[in-house]
Amino acid sequence: MRLFALVSGTFLIFLAACGSIENTSIKLGEVTRSLFYAPQYVALEKGFFEEEGLDVELQTVWGGDKTMTALLSDGIDVALVGAETSIYVYAQDSNDYAINFAQLTQTDGTFLVAKEQQPDFEWEDLKGSSFLGQRKGGMPQMVGEFVLKQHNIDPHNDLNLSQNIDFANIPSAFASGDYDYVQLFEPTASVFEKEGNGHVVASFGEESGHVPYTVFMAKQSYMSENEDNVDAFTRAVYKAQNWVEETDPAEIAEVIQPYFEDVDLDILTSSIERYKNQGSFATDPILDEEEWNNLKDIMEEAGELPEDVPYKDLVNTEIAEEVINN
Template identity: 25%
Template sequence: QLLCILPYEVALRRGYFAEEGLEVELVYARGGSQALQFLVGRAVDYAATSLDAALQAYQQGAPILRFCSTGRLPLFALAAAPKSPVKGLKDLEGKTVGISALGNADHVLLVYLLRKAGADPKRVQYATLGPNLYEALKAGHVEAGMVQEPALTLLKEAGGRELVNLMDLKQARAYLGGPYEFMGVAVRREERQGRLEEMRALSRALEKALRFLHAANARLIADTLPKALIAGGDEERLRAVIERYRKDLYPTGVRIDLEAARRVAESQVEAGLLPPSFRVESLLDLEVLGASG
């Protein structure tokens, strides 16, 4: 998902890491769980993942600390299939909704959305469709589904309907109560003190990248990405997606928004993935940079 990695690629390719005296290599993993396995196994020095992934790794015993944030919204929207009668969250009761997998971020978020809207998640059927979700939704095999971009745009062009777009800050405030912590950086807990100045330098570089994402035009941002990452894709559509979401998805600073992080933990508690007594502060290091909110 290119929208996840934009701040990191921008910081590297525009020289912001170098300005802070850092030599950085970006190593791509197959998802947040693998990235955190790399971190715990000492294959990398830091791991940039969603907070959802970090929470699960931490709950399973990973000795990690999360110290900065580069994303304040989840990269998901709930959309109805073409010709589906579904018009809102309450309409999903008794219907089948496509998700990537049970327990994944999109499933957890959907359950959280349903409960916030007063709908009963137990009355919804969940179809685990993995990478086939978009095609199944477009064909009407499910009534609705949790999608990302560019699938959301493509689905709307095919006659589908956007129900809730959590990549939109106004909608996130309306449906979730505010920002919902997403991408950020973790370090091995035992190395925190020895890496403290490096962590602050890394954070300063990423903050420069976030400000660039707010200030630059979408074409310049897209051109910052290495061609290998967008090979075979629709570059014009990518630029449109960046322009649509960049000021909502990315904060202008890297300090962790504690309330946004608490919403993610609350969603995992409600989905049964974390115990009711869990406190997200145990994973977060708010003293490296200070907390926002």
């Protein structure tokens, strides 16, 4: 009896200990709150991170420079931000620069929105117009300039280009200002259409091709010291990517609506459908070399590439490849 009681007591203690095990905490900082990042919110809401033993704390940092500052100062562990920011940091001779390890979006996420309806829009129509652009050096602006130049439009000479509005204030500035065109992400573009404040006439994502637009990255030191965490994080992202790829936009919208409480469900659904149709959501976390080179071409065309950073220096695909193969 004593032996039975001892064994039973030990077993109960073991169960209690197992029950008290906590998930590993990861502080994740996103550069902005965007429907463009739908698979990330799916990973959070569907419990994919928790399944991998992670407790992911999401915060919106608002801006690429602020996001990288938070990452480099250990305010966050992982950043979701444009891959170009890792190049900027590397070029500053950082001793502990950021490594891109999992890609989330693979096209530009902005749409060209006109103040007036233009059913027969041609890119040539932009010449001489008042264009509200994005922040200089950021991916939206660089991709925008790249696409415009492909259509023989010099953004600095053929347009009345404005770049002095903060990212968060661009939609309201366009709605109230005397601008003809603007670059907008979803769901803002669809909201503008619904309210009659603008009309989508073209997609920069379709025009620019595949590019590592938004990527999860972490410092070298964090990745070397927390390899298991990064592996688990990437597995959760890949689960979410597969789920988004296989799921109807309406169901995706319902899952991520808590992150966009002020947006109607029908707008969320149509926005997700628009992104899915143009292949904006990456279907796996691998950032390939062709995409990296396309990014550098875009940066160089915009005059923002500080140096030719080798793919192997700033991109780690081993984790993503292992996740996919297993």
